[in-house]
Amino acid sequence: MSVEITERKQSAEGEARCPGAPTTQEIIAADRVAAPGWVRSESYQYLGDEDISTDRYIEPQYARMEMERLWTRTWQFACREEHIPEVGDYYVYDIGPYSLIVTRVAKNEIRAYYNACLHRGTKLRASGTLGNASEFKCSFHGWSWNVDGSNRTVVCPWDFPHVDRKKFSLPQARVELLGGFVFINMDPDAPTLSEYLGPAAKAHIDAWKLEDRYVYLHVSKRLPANWKLAVEAFLEAYHVIQTHPQVAVSNGDANSQYDIYGEHVNRFISTLGVLSPHLYGKHTEQDILEQFTLGDSGSVTGTKRTLDDGRTAREVMAGMFRGMFEKATNTDLSKVSDSELLDCFSYTVFPSLFLFPGISLPMVYRFRPDPKDHRACIYEVLFLRPVPVDGKRPEPAEPVHLRDEQSFKEAEGMDPGFGAILDQDTDNLFLQQEGIEASAKRGLTLGNYQEIRVRHFERSVEKYVAMPPKRPDWERSRKR
Numbered sequence: 224m225s226v227e228i229t230e231r232k233q234s235a236e237g238e239a240r241c242p243g244a245p246t247t248q249e250i251i252a253a254d255r256v257a258a259p260g261w262v263r264s265e266s267y268q269y270l271g272d273e274d275i276s277t278d279r280y281i282e283p284q285y286a287r288m289e290m291e292r293l294w295t296r297t298w299q300f301a302c303r304e305e306h307i308p309e310v311g312d313y314y315v316y317d318i319g320p321y322s323l324i325v326t327r328v329a330k331n332e333i334r335a336y337y338n339a340c341l342h343r344g345t346k347l348r349a350s351g352t353l354g355n356a357s358e359f360k361c362s363f364h365g366w367s368w369n370v371d372g373s374n375r376t377v378v379c380p381w382d383f384p385h386v387d388r389k390k391f392s393l394p395q396a397r398v399e400l401l402g403g404f405v406f407i408n409m410d411p412d413a414p415t416l417s418e419y420l421g422p423a424a425k426a427h428i429d430a431w432k433l434e435d436r437y438v439y440l441h442v443s444k445r446l447p448a449n450w451k452l453a454v455e456a457f458l459e460a461y462h463v464i465q466t467h468p469q470v471a472v473s474n475g476d477a478n479s480q481y482d483i484y485g486e487h488v489n490r491f492i493s494t495l496g497v498l499s500p501h502l503y504g505k506h507t508e509q510d511i512l513e514q515f516t517l518g519d520s521g522s523v524t525g526t527k528r529t530l531d532d533g534r535t536a537r538e539v540m541a542g543m544f545r546g547m548f549e550k551a552t553n554t555d556l557s558k559v560s561d562s563e564l565l566d567c568f569s570y571t572v573f574p575s576l577f578l579f580p581g582i583s584l585p586m587v588y589r590f591r592p593d594p595k596d597h598r599a600c601i602y603e604v605l606f607l608r609p610v611p612v613d614g615k616r617p618e619p620a621e622p623v624h625l626r627d628e629q630s631f632k633e634a635e636g637m638d639p640g641f642g643a644i645l646d647q648d649t650d651n652l653f654l655q656q657e658g659i660e661a662s663a664k665r666g667l668t669l670g671n672y673q674e675i676r677v678r679h680f681e682r683s684v685e686k687y688v689a690m691p692p693k694r695p696d697w698e699r700s701r702k703r
């Protein structure tokens with residue numbers, strides 16, 4: 224089916240779209256297997272065109288304010304449920320100076336304890352660790368707590384008549400579950416996770432059924448830039464033609480779609496199997512197909528296919544993907560739309576989680592600031608796969624920690640073409656961090672449409688940083 228481009232009026236601010244190219248919705252409307260409503264909708268909003276001030280990326284003071292105002296109030300992905308399947312399993316989630324022991328206390332109950340002894344403060348479990356516990360015992364003087372958080376031992380209780388053990392349960396942060404993700408929030412006054420996401424975005428995330436997937440590869444790497452620059456490197460497809468020219472032949476980059484939902488969620492849809500508008504007139508449908516199937520990046524089949532009887536590369540690729548993933552996952556994908564199979568969908572849940580729920584490249588990103596260096600952050604990429612049809616959930620992959628100088632291609636299990644793309648994405652970051660510090664211009668200038676997710680993200684950063692500081696509350700976190 225050929226793609227219909229409708230005439231568009233582009234008068235008001237933010238209404239302009241890549242001229243002469245079909246929109247994402249027009250591309251999807253021409254697909255053979257139609258997409259569901261949450262794919263076939265748009266939610267763009269113009270949010271102004273002022274520069275984004277650069278002090279937020281370069282001032283240590285700004286990073287401190289984020290730590291005590293933003294990270295203490297927002298919902299954050301701590302771990303997947305499959306990281307802690309059994310009672311007593313725990314996973315230590317660290318964010319800046321804060322640390323939480325996320326643990327399963329009953330089959331259907333997960334809690335997050337502040338990771339600090341109530342005697343003289345020693346961490347009960349080392350940061351970044353996970354395991355199974357029958358109690359959380361302090362390594363200094365031996366006080367201990369049961370898995371349900373109640374106090375188990377005060378050594379030499381005769382010396383602590385002022386300690387009421389009933390009141391010495393481990394304080395807790397809030398926990399909510401969504402799509403197999405365990406979210407925490409340190410703010411007793413925060414909205415519920417559903418309210419935080421809003422009904423539209425929550426319905427999208429529910430529809431992808433991410434609880435039916437498991438982590439089969441987990442890679443982490445320290446990046447040499449402020450965490451917000453790292454997040455923003457993945458919020459648009461505007462950089463594709465310059466940063467990833469090898470994929471532009473089969474990626475609708477300049478005509479990708481950008482949506483915002485409330486204050487905490489945004490998304491893009493970037494179509495695959497179509498030519499970049501930057502390359503119109505330079506490549507054929509056959510080139511698109513060959514780049515995708517034989518190209519050195521994202522090579523999926525290694526088999527040369529020839530387009531016949533006027534079919535488009537996108538149509539053929541959707542069929543190939545359907546067959547390939549049906550075989551790999553032993554499932555029936557005949558009703559799954561071409562778009563869900565092929566396209567790159569990216570949702571962000573402010574501040575740190577990216578969901579890429581599409582079938583061809585299902586991933587999760589997490590970004591966290593380096594608490595000791597505001598010019599660095601920790602980036603993680605987790606690849607998800609459908610749980611096998613026999614229902615037996617494989618153990619989640621252990622994280623592979625890459626050293627600063629290592630390529631993503633070196634992570635065992637990483638597709639080399641995709642590793643090269645991540646290297647390209649992250650190689651610019653140090654230049655950008657240094658450039659912002661060197662610049663005579665104190666603001667970043669953004670495109671009205673293609674960079675709306677950057678503006679939306681920074682608006683939320685500003686909103687939280689403008690609030691008064693909020694530290695975890697000892698009294699209220701004990702009363703959960």
Ligand code: FES
Pocket residue numbers: 340341342343344345361362363364365366
């Ligand atoms: S600091 Fe934990 S028992 Fe003393």
Ligand SMILES: [Fe+2]
Pocket residue numbers: 456457462463466467644648
């Ligand atoms: Fe990129």
